[in-house]
Amino acid sequence: MDIKKLLNIVLASLEDGKAVDVDLYDVKKLTSMSDYILIASGNSRRQVSALADKLIQSVKENKFKTLGVEGKAEGEWVLVDLGDIIVHIMHPSSREYYQLEKLWSK
Incomplete structure (x- = not known):
């Protein structure tokens, strides 16, 4: 699988849909x-x-x-599993509450 190509597809799709506060974390280690x-x-x-x-x-x-x-029907927090890339699309209130960035920014 060409992970860089998939990553570009994901980023372009989110940009086209006008997603905000897009953060990418390399979590291989x-x-x-x-x-x-x-x-x-x-x-x-x-x-x-x-x-x-x-x-x-x-x-x-x-x-x-x-x-x-997971979570698409509710629209609060949708997780899309693409294998080597996990995408979390969140409503701002859910994002503030769960603060996933703190888990992965260390």
């Missing part, structure tokens, strides 16, 4: 779960779900696989 964790926000629950839909579609169009999706 911190966990075997994935190589990268990406955290982004949408300004509403609707936008969070739409960003996830757009991301899943972009990944599929480029012949990559989505391994799992």
Whole structure:
């Protein structure tokens, strides 16, 4: 798998969907779960779900696989598992509450 290509697809999709506060963490040395964790926000629950839909579609169009999706119906916090990249798309209130950045920025 070309992880750099997939990463560019993810970032472009989120940019096109007008995601805000996009943060990328290289976690290869911190966990075997994935190589990268990406955290982004949408300004509403609707936008969070739409960003996830757009991301899943972009990944599929480029012949990559989505391994799992959680939370899309609620729109508070959507996790998209792309294997080597885990994407968290969060409503600002959820992002502030859970503060995932503190886990991965060390």
